[in-house]
Amino acid sequence: MFTGLPQLEAILDKAPIKPKVAIETGTYQGATATKLATIFDTVHTIELKKELYDALDKSNPKVKYHFGDSAVLMPVITPEEPVFFYLDAHYHNFLPEGTTADSWPLWDEIFWISKRPAGDIVVVDDVHAFGSGFKRGKWHEAKPPEIAKRLDRPFNIVGDWLVVYR
Numbered sequence: 001m002f003t004g005l006p007q008l009e010a011i012l013d014k015a016p017i018k019p020k021v022a023i024e025t026g027t028y029q030g031a032t033a034t035k036l037a038t039i040f041d042t043v044h045t046i047e048l049k050k051e052l053y054d055a056l057d058k059s060n061p062k063v064k065y066h067f068g069d070s071a072v073l074m075p076v077i078t079p080e081e082p083v084f085f086y087l088d089a090h091y092h093n094f095l096p097e098g099t100t101a102d103s104w105p106l107w108d109e110i111f112w113i114s115k116r117p118a119g120d121i122v123v124v125d126d127v128h129a130f131g132s133g134f135k136r137g138k139w140h141e142a143k144p145p146e147i148a149k150r151l152d153r154p155f156n157i158v159g160d161w162l163v164v165y166r
């Protein structure tokens with residue numbers, strides 16, 4: 001869940017480079033993409049569930065809505081400039097209505113980001129679920145030091161977010 005613009009502004013204030021583009025994985029109902037568009041020039045958001053994607057209000061001109069798997073689309077849509085990544089395409093204890101498929105693209109997303117040049121900011125939502133025994137996905141593997149190791153940078157915890165400056 002996106003916990004607030006002041007929290008995001010504080011993260012950006014500490015960043016050596018301020019990205020103009022945000023990429024969110026897991027659009028759900030689009031609330032966070034709309035909030036990100038008040039800060040960034042362009043927001044890309046990716047949703048795998050067709051029913052959710054089809055139901056989105058796509059009228060915000062600053063938001064580009066993509067249908068598909070974030071692990072596949074991120075390398076295709078990401079520009080060659082610093083990006084604020086908001087990684088939220090993972091379930092823990094809730095599923096969107098009508099959803100049955102399991103999907104947990106975090107390791108693929110992080111592997112790809114780790115190959116990019118320095119300058120990105122990476123936020124992973126749902127720290128409270130990291131390392132847990134939730135049956136969906138690989139939550140038991142997703143501990144903050146492991147995420148930071150894969151991104152080859154230190155991490156901060158801000159509320160329910162893990163934050164890495166790359």
Ligand SMILES: C[S@@+](CC[C@H](N)C(=O)[O-])C[C@H]1O[C@@H](n2cnc3c(N)ncnc32)[C@H](O)[C@@H]1O
Pocket residue numbers: 001002024025026027028029030031032046047048049052068069070071088089090091096099103104105
């Ligand atoms: C926790 S919700 C996202 C909430 C949203 N970011 C927000 O703040 O309002 C997770 C979403 O990720 C989607 N999702 C799951 N796997 C995905 C994948 N591989 N690629 C893109 N979206 C995915 C789910 O369908 C669901 O809508």
